[in-house]
Amino acid sequence: MSVRFYRKGILVSEVECFQSLNLLAHAQMEEVETGSECGGHGRCGKDRIWIPEEDRKKLNAPTFPETRLLSIEMIDSGWRLACQTFPALDGMQITVKFDAD
């Protein structure tokens, strides 16, 4: 199972899923551009990703930096920061989008 990255509905990369790595690190393994400007320190808010509803329960709860950098409405509708988001287990199938389409 894997983390699959989609941009504008098109699969751009697929990488093995590791519980110990955040989704920014998964993207970086395949050189998928996320927009990160702070190197994954939870400060820039530029690495926004959107997770389909069926996959949200496979991730950690939103972190303090996410509650500071994203609105409650964004979090409730599936937006996360890649550097703050971790798979709950190894080997999960997770879809990551850079837009909510």
Ligand code: FES
């Ligand atoms: S990389 Fe800057 S907040 Fe995630």
